[in-house]
Amino acid sequence: MNKSDAYHLKYHITPPYGLLNDPNGLAFFNQQYHVFYQWNPQGTEHRNKCWGHVVSSDLVHWQRKGVALEPSEWYDKDGIYSGGAIVHDEKLYLFYTGNVIRNDGVKESYQCAAISEDGEHFQKMGPLFEHPKGYTRHVRDPKVWRDRNGSWWLIVGAQREDLTGETLIYKSADLSDWEYQGSFLDHDHKFGYMWECPDLLQFAENDIFVFSPQGLPEAGEYYRNPNQSGYIVGKFMDTGKFSGNLAHFKELDRGFDFYAPQSFKVNDRTIMFGWMSAMNEEAERAVPTIQEGWIHALTLPREIVLSNGVLYQKPLSELQLLRLDGVHSKENIHKNGVWMLPSLQVECIVHFSKLTENFKMIVRNAVEIDYDSEENSLTVWRTNWLTNQREYRKATLANQLVDMQIFIESSSLEIFVNEGEEVFSLRYFLEDTEQRSVMLDAGDNEGEIKIYQLQECGAIINH
Numbered sequence: 098m099n100k101s102d103a104y105h106l107k108y109h110i111t112p113p114y115g116l117l118n119d120p121n122g123l124a125f126f127n128q129q130y131h132v133f134y135q136w137n138p139q140g141t142e143h144r145n146k147c148w149g150h151v152v153s154s155d156l157v158h159w160q161r162k163g164v165a166l167e168p169s170e171w172y173d174k175d176g177i178y179s180g181g182a183i184v185h186d187e188k189l190y191l192f193y194t195g196n197v198i199r200n201d202g203v204k205e206s207y208q209c210a211a212i213s214e215d216g217e218h219f220q221k222m223g224p225l226f227e228h229p230k231g232y233t234r235h236v237r238d239p240k241v242w243r244d245r246n247g248s249w250w251l252i253v254g255a256q257r258e259d260l261t262g263e264t265l266i267y268k269s270a271d272l273s274d275w276e277y278q279g280s281f282l283d284h285d286h287k288f289g290y291m292w293e294c295p296d297l298l299q300f301a302e303n304d305i306f307v308f309s310p311q312g313l314p315e316a317g318e319y320y321r322n323p324n325q326s327g328y329i330v331g332k333f334m335d336t337g338k339f340s341g342n343l344a345h346f347k348e349l350d351r352g353f354d355f356y357a358p359q360s361f362k363v364n365d366r367t368i369m370f371g372w373m374s375a376m377n378e379e380a381e382r383a384v385p386t387i388q389e390g391w392i393h394a395l396t397l398p399r400e401i402v403l404s405n406g407v408l409y410q411k412p413l414s415e416l417q418l419l420r421l422d423g424v425h426s427k428e429n430i431h432k433n434g435v436w437m438l439p440s441l442q443v444e445c446i447v448h449f450s451k452l453t454e455n456f457k458m459i460v461r462n463a464v465e466i467d468y469d470s471e472e473n474s475l476t477v478w479r480t481n482w483l484t485n486q487r488e489y490r491k492a493t494l495a496n497q498l499v500d501m502q503i504f505i506e507s508s509s510l511e512i513f514v515n516e517g518e519e520v521f522s523l524r525y526f527l528e529d530t531e532q533r534s535v536m537l538d539a540g541d542n543e544g545e546i547k548i549y550q551l552q553e554c555g556a557i558i559n560h
Contacts, residue, residue, distance in 0.1 A: 099389065100386070100389050100391065101389060102441070102507060102530050103385075103507055103508070103526075103527065103528050103529075103530050104385060104386045104389065104507055104508040104526060105507060105508075106394050106506045106507065106508065106509055107441075107442050107506065107507075107552075107553040107554065108157070108397075108419055108442060108506070108551055108552065108553075108554055109373075109394045109395060109396070109397065109506065109509060110132060110134065110151055110159060110370075110394060110395040111391065111393075111394045111395075112134075112136055112138075112149060112391050112392075112393070113161065113391070114138065114390045114391050115136060115137045115138045115139060115140060115141060115390070115391060115392075116136070116137040116140065116141045116142065116143065116391075116392050116393060117134050117135065117136055117149065117372075117391075117392070117393045117394065117395070118134070118135040118143070118357065118372050118375075118393060119134065119135045119179040119238075119294060119356075119357035119359070119372050120132060120133070120134050120357070120358070120359045120370040120371065120372060120395050121133040121134055121135060121148055121179050121180055121181070121182075121191075121193070121359065122148065122165075122180065122181060122182035122191045122192075122193075123181070123182060123359050123360065123361035123368070123370065124182040124183070124184055124189055124361055125184070125361065125363045126184050126189045126216050127215070127216050128154070129152045129153065129154055129216065130152065130153045130154070130155075130156050130363075131150070131151075131152050131182070131189070131216060132150075132151050132152075132153075132159070132370065132395070133148045133149065133150050133165055133166075133182070133191070134148070134149045134150075134151075134395060135147075135148070135149075135178070135179060136148065136149035136164070138164070141387045141390070141391065141392045144176075145168075145176070146168075146176040146177055146178060146196070147164050147165075147166060147167040147168070147177055148164065148165040148166040148167075148177050148191070148193070149161075149164065149165070150162040150163065150164065150165040150217075152216070155415050155418060156368070156398050156413055156415045156416075157415050157416060157418045157419055157554065158418075158554050159554075162217055163217065165191070165217070165219055166191065166193060166211060166219060166221075169221070170195070170221060170223070171197070172195040172197060172207040172209060172223060172224050173193075173195030173196065173197070173207065173209060173221075174195075174197055175196045175197050175198045176195075176196035177193055177194075177195065177196075178193060178194035178195070178196050178206070178237050178238070179193065179194060179237065179238045179293075179294060179357065179359075180192040180193035180194060180208075180238055180239045180240070181239060181240040181241055181296075181359060182241075182361070183241050183242065183243070185243075185272065187214070188212050188213065188214055189212070189213045189214075189216050190210055190211070190212055190241070190272065191210065191211045191212075191213075191219060192208070192209070192210050192225075192239040192240070192241050192251065193208075193209055193210075193211070193239070194206050194207065194208060194209070194236075194237035194238060194239065194253075195207040195208075195209045195224070203234075204234050205228070205234055206228070206234050206235070206236050206237055207224040207228070208224060208225050208226065208236070208237075208239045208251070208253055209221065209222065209223060209224050209225065210222040210223075210225055210272070225239075225251075225267075225273075225275050226267065226275045226277070229255070229265060229277060231257060231258055232255050232256060232257055232258065232263070232265075233256045233257070233258060233260070235254075235255065235256035235291050236253055236254070236255045236256070236265070237253065237254055237293070238253060238254045238293055238294045238295065239251050239252070239253045240252050240253075240294075240295055240296050240297070240359070241272075242297060242299075244335075246335075247270075248268055248269070248270060249268065249269040249270070249271075249272055250266060250267070250268055250269075250297075250337065251266065251267040251268075251269070251275060252264050252265065252266050252267075252281050252295045252296075252297065253265050253266075253267075253295065254291065254292045254293045254294060254295050254308065254309075255291075255292065256290060256291045256292075260290050261287045261288070261289075261290060262287075262288055262289040262290055262291050262292035262310050262311070262312075263280060263292060264280070264281040264282060264292050264295040264306075264308060265277070265278075265279070265280065265281060266278045266279065266280070266281040266337045266338075268337060278337040279337075280338075281295070281306075281337070281338065281339050282306065282338070282339045282341060282343070283338060284343050286343070288310055288313070288343050288346070289310030289311050289312040289313050289325075290311055290312040291310070291311045291312065292308045292309065292310050292311075293308070293309040293310075293311065293324075293357060294307075294308060294309045294326070294357045294358065294359060295307070295308040296308070296358070296359055296360055297333055297339070298328075298360055298367050298401060298403075299333065299362075300367075300403040302403050302404075302405075302406075303330050303331065303332060303403060303406070304330070304331055304332050304333045304339070305328045305329070305330055305331075305401075305403065305408060306328060306329050306331060306333075306339050306341055307326070307327070307328045307349070307358060307360070308326075308327070308328075309324060309325065309326040309327075309356060309357055309358075310324075310325055310327075310346075311324045311325075312324075313325050318490070318491045318492070318493075319348060320348070321490060322353060322354075322355075322356070322375065322376075323375055323376055323377050324356055324375050325348060325356075326348065326349050326350065326355060326356050326357065326358055326371065327346050327347050327348045327349050328346070328347060328349060328408060329341040329342060329343060329345050329346050329347070330345065330403075330406055330408075347408075349371070349408075349410070349520070350371065350410075350520045350521065350522050351477075351490055351491075351492040351519055351520065351521050352477065352490055352510075352511075352512070352520065352521035352522040352523040353374070353479065353488070353490055353521075353522070353523040353524070354373040354374030354375070354376070354509075354522050354523050354524050355371045355372070355373060355374075355375075355396065355520075355522040356371065356372050356374070356375035357371065357372045357375065358370065358371040358372075360401060366400055367400065367401040367402075368398050368399070368400055368401070368413065369398070369399050369400075369401050369410065370395050370396055370397075370398055370399075371395070371396040371522065372393065372395060372396070373393065373394050373395065373396055373509060373522055373523075373524055374393060374523075374524050379483060380481070380482070380483045383482055383483040384482065384524075384526070385482065385526045386508075386526075394509065394524075396511060396522055397412060397413070397416060397504060397511055398413045398415075398416075399411060399412060399413065399517070399520075400412075400413055400414075402517070407495070407518070409516060409517040409518060410513065410517040410520050411513070411516055411517040412502060412504070412511075412513055412517075416444075416504075419442075419444070419549075419551040419552045419554070420444065420549040420550070420551060420552075421549070421550045421551065421552055422550070423549075424547050424548070424549060425439050425443075425548045425549055425550045426546070426547065426548040427545065427546075427547045427548075428545070428546055429543070429544070429545055429546075430447070430449075430537060430539045430542060430543060430544045430545060430546055431539065432538070432539060432540060432541070433536075433537075433538055433539075434536070434537045434539065434546070435534055435535070435536050435537075436534070436535045436537075436546065436548060437533055437534055437535075438461075438505065438533035438534070438535060438548065438550075439533075439548070439550040440533075440550050440551075440553070441505070441506060441507040441530060441533065442505070442506060442507075442550065442551040442552065442553055443504075443505040443548060443549065443550060443551060444502070444503070444504055444505070444548070444549040444551055445460075445501075445502075445503040445505060445535060445546065445547070445548050445549075446500065446501070446502050446503070446546070446547045446548075446549075447500060447501045447503070447537070447544065447545075447546050448499065448500045448544050448545050448546075448547075449498060449499055449500065449542055449543070449544035450543050450544045450545070451542060451543035451544070452468075452470065452497065452498055452499075452542050452543075452544070453470060453541065453542065454470050454540045454541060454542060455467070455468055455469055455470050455540065456468045456537065456538060456539045456540055456542055457536075457537075457538040458535070458536065458537045458538075459534075459535070459536045460503070460505060460510065460535055461505075461527055461532050461533060461534065461535070462527075462532055462534065463479065463480065463525050463527045463532070464477065464478065464479050464510055464523070464525055465477070465478040465479075466478075466501070466512065468498060472493055473493060473494050473497065473498065474491055474492065474493040474494065475491070475492055475494065475498070475514060475519070475521075476489050476490070476491040477489060477490050477491075477512065477521045477523065479523055479525045480525070482525075482526050490521060490523075492514075492519045492521070494514065494515065494518065494519060495518065496515055496518060498514065498515065499515055500514075500515060500516070501513070501514055502516075504551075507527075507530070508524055508525060508526050508527070509522075509523065509524050509525070510522070510523050510525065511523075535548075
């Protein structure tokens with residue numbers, strides 16, 4: 098079944114068919130960027146999980162490769178679940194969770210590894226260590242790195258037997274024998290019922306612990322998605338502990354559709370992908386692309402920068418390679434401006450030189466961005482495709498709003514505010530491909546709007 102122009106994403110990573118979820122195994126190996134992802138090639142349900150695989154030389158144009166990992170052994174027979182990657186001794190190592198459902202119905206998980214010399218064909222090495230005592234079978238998503246002393250560390254998301262979330266850490270000298278080091282973060286209070294996709298981002302200034310806690314209760318404008326992804330700032334210590342405070346947990350993305358992020362470091366740049374989207378089952382079953390035999394996408398890659406204790410997510414500079422023939426439109430903002438997009442693949446940059454009052458921006462008559470000058474807040478509205486009701490996400494900015502960089506696709510938006518101080522990622526579904534207007538009711542605010550048409554790079558070229 099073909100993907101329609103109404104929904105097909107042409108510069109994001111999508112599955113060729115079936116269901117995509119978490120980004121996995123991000124690595125730079127043999128002069129190529131490798132992105133793996135959770136993939137069900139047999140349908141649009143969360144079953145039959147393999148690792149899909151794409152490669153790129155520029156993080157913009159992607160080429161599909163064959164399935165990297167699929168269920169084949171006793172320790173992963175019911176699914177290849179999420180994990181990370183490292184490059185060592187000219188080999189690419191993948192770390193993943195093997196899912197097993199025994200004949201008696203009991204479910205088990207195993208943390209496993211696979212190794213490749215060419216980046217395409219992988220030899221499975223089997224489970225790395227025994228399942229830790231005191232934890233349910235929900236132990237998954239291993240991420241590995243090496244410290245300055247040459248030791249290897251592995252963190253993995255977990256659930257205690259009292260059904261609270263946790264991250265565990267292991268240490269190894271050779272990537273083969275792993276010693277259990279206990280809890281990664283010492284804490285004595287409940288913070289969700291499971292911590293998925295843990296990740297450590299290390300900077301000169303400080304370190305960042307990223308994870309995706311499930312089951313956080315809503316708190317005002319925070320934690321409004323079914324599951325959350327966020328971070329705390331602290332320091333990774335030689336003891337294997339992370340010094341940080343859960344009370345300072347901050348969401349990475351304030352939009353509707355962002356979950357299970359993973360990072361990798363290349364030439365001192367920390368690059369992150371996330372998954373659009375995590376949603377409840379009823380909403381997921383109603384996503385229109387299911388009728389076309391596919392569902393979900395990865396976000397655009399983002400460079401993660403830590404500055405004065407604040408984490409910024411900036412669109413990669415390479416994304417400028419998507420721009421066609423310079424600026425399509427460059428105009429001063431006026432009271433009530435309407436611009437027609439040249440296609441459904443567009444980058445729109447709004448820069449304010451004077452911002453003293455509210456404004457409203459409407460993209461394709463489907464997504465609305467409202468600014469409240471008194472609160473210095475942005476609210477993003479869309480129509481829920483299941484309920485047909487309007488819904489919103491809102492963020493109050495720490496700094497005066499100066500610019501918004503918006504990547505528009507036929508069924509996705511990623512809004513980067515103040516060079517990534519806040520980000521809103523979302524999916525939306527509009528059948529009318531001819532609806533290409535952007536309306537900005539700017540009042541007496543002053544500034545400039547630039548619109549670039551972007552390539553239809555097919556997002557992916559089949560191998």
